[in-house]
Amino acid sequence: MSERGLLNPRREVRTVVLVQASQLRPARRERPGFLWAAPAAVFFTIFGIVPIAVVLYLSFTTWNGLGTPEWTGTTNWRALPEDTDALHSIWVTAKLTIFCWLIQTPLSLLLGVWAAGPQRNRAILSTLFFLPLLLSTAAIALTWLSLLDPNFGLAASLGSYVGVPDGNFLGDDSRALYAVAAVISWQFVPFHTLLYQAAARQIPVAMYEVAEMDGARTMRQFISITLPQLRNTIIASSVLVVVGSLTYFESILLLTNGGPGTATRVLPLHMYVKGFVGFDMGYASVLAVLLVAVGTALSVLIVRSTGYHRMNSDREGM
């Protein structure tokens, strides 16, 4: 009864006031309109959306970066299938993406689950774990460049233990891509570990308790509870690894500059070389259009796999 306000005069008064307020000033019940989003929208349009249209336009022109772009029709596009370096760079990008996924996903999954657990020294150790996150790509690439130096670096002394007596990792055709993948993974595993740690902490403990009562061992619990519960995180993290592979350009520029030869030249680096080293901006734009296409497709994937587009609160039902 009291909930209805009959025995609660204060509540009833309040209800009346609310009704009156809304009737007296209906015009003021407004919601924030587009104007609030306008600065961000305009800014992102200028630097994010318009450039996509412009890069498409530039791909039909010839431009050396200084003068005015001149329309040349489909010349640049017809040059694409003949550019063996471009096809090779797409292949290198794909291989690098796969290597990075194979290293990062199992490792960060295990580390994340471990970091979510009850170990005694976990807090101190995980402080160390995440330190690579703080270093810039340039700092990490240059540090590893000196660590992998075949003359003075760690590679010189440890190389012989892993079957590389000359310690030459980055300068060798067959090893350079693995070395690059390893450095990139060193940089990004902590980030993915964070994602898995956060997700593993949300798995209800009761599930493990029940499983243990039923006699399930640790391994069985990991396979039957942890992995299925982390399914969405595995998808999200994997998508981010793939997306990230489009931006590895910087590490590779500093580590190997695409070499030796073109052994580590990924698509973004190939584009950079064509555009800003060879000053063939028109053809470089063709490669950029390919990047945009892949990037947009991946954005759609991220949105699908993380549920950003949902308009309700994540906290509900937690």
Place this chain on the structure above:
Amino acid sequence: MTIYTAARHRAAEPRPRVTATRTRPPGRGTAGRRRPVNAAAGIAASVWLVIVAVPLYYIALTSLRTSDSYLTDGALTPPSGLTLENYRQVVDLGFDTFIFNSTIVTVITMVLVLLMALPAAYAIVFGGTRAVRATFNTFLLGLAIPAQAVIIPIYLLITRLHLYDSLTAIILPTAAFSLPMAIVVLTSTLRDIPRELFDAMTVDGAGTVELFRRLVLPLSRPGLVSVGIFSGLNAWNGFIFPLVLTQSEARRVIPLGLWNFQSRFGTDVPGLLAAVVLSTVPVLALYLFGRRQLLRSLSAGYGR
């Protein structure tokens, strides 16, 4: 019911943690929960620890070595004498200018992103007109467009605006590319504001500006901190925009400065690593004082 019996059953065994968890309020204190210790994960953790610690030890140690010691001793052998000479040398070579430039770029980028993203998130969560929704979808599509893909038109735009080789040239695109993530994080923060609160205030006659000032601004603090850290780190560590859009030494930021050191003084690795340490000091300080907040910011928006 099953869960309850499970807990009772446990209580008999010497495992006090289970009962401790029971009394804890929900949503807090996840650290105390009991989870199975996975041996494979433990091994992976130890190996990873070594893999992370060795390069970090190497950076710190080598930055304090003399050049001679670097060339003659092994990479990880502790040197006989440590020196701060490398740090002095790095500052003499103009690293203080790079730090100054990076600081300006970082601060202005952060402010720009926060000023634009919060009102936009406000309109997206509480407005919901068709134009606003279209804007939000555009930002979502922008999440994975790599900066490299549009660097050529941005270069064209910046040169046409006569901004080439200025700090503004770095700030504008860096801020623009932080916006999609900033808006995603802030919209998810604002969605946690109870709708009833918003409705009650509108019914009381609060206008959109007042709602923004009295409701949205105070309640979005955690999201703002996350976005500030996230976009700040992006700007501090950004490489591609400074690389393509600036040229002179007076406009150089830290990541480019590091690269420049490396190409100019190839073998002066101690000097380079001293520069690496200097470039990380501000972030490291932030990490030591607010590790949880920093880590949360980095994964904000991705975690479910």
